[in-house]
Amino acid sequence: MRFIGNVIWFVFGGLLSAIAWWITGLLWCITVVGIPVGIQCFKLSSISLNPFGKEIENEGGTVSFLLNVLWLLISGWELALGNAIIGCLFCITIVGIPFGKQFFKIAKVALMPFGAKVVRKHYL
Template structure:
């Protein structure tokens, strides 16, 4: 079931979302200060490409991760989380869209605190 969900995900926008996250990572990596944030965008792009059957474990970050998560949350995170929450809510309106909405809720979690998050 996860394989079929991932294929449908790719066909109906997953590949575009992954490309957008990848391009955001490239833009952030232009400056030295933005490299850690760009690397997180690459991690999210890989997760967005194939999300079904994978889970997020938040936490496990040290003092540096805490500082980067705070900066991320202020600059990027809250907008990304709200966007994914709204898209997830729209998908959850229909029964067929619920699995895709749940994936967007996972992206919202990762969009808030990407540093120290593990994707299994």
């Protein structure tokens, strides 16, 4: 079921969300100081490509908090707002609710990505 959900997700918005993460990562990588932020964007684009079966674990600290504040002011709110709006649009129909929930998960990560780790969940 995860595979089918991820294929449908890829077609109906996952690719666009991943492209937004990649563009943001490329813009951050322009400067030497922004390279760690850009690399984190590239890592988190994987959850935008196939979010079903993956969860986010937060392992933040002081440095992660400071980077999250900088991220939120510069580019985090745009990604979070875009994913939240698309999530609301998907939640209009009953069929779209699982996809809307995944967009909300990505919007949450877009607000505070540092200290976040993508973990694959294994269901028996």
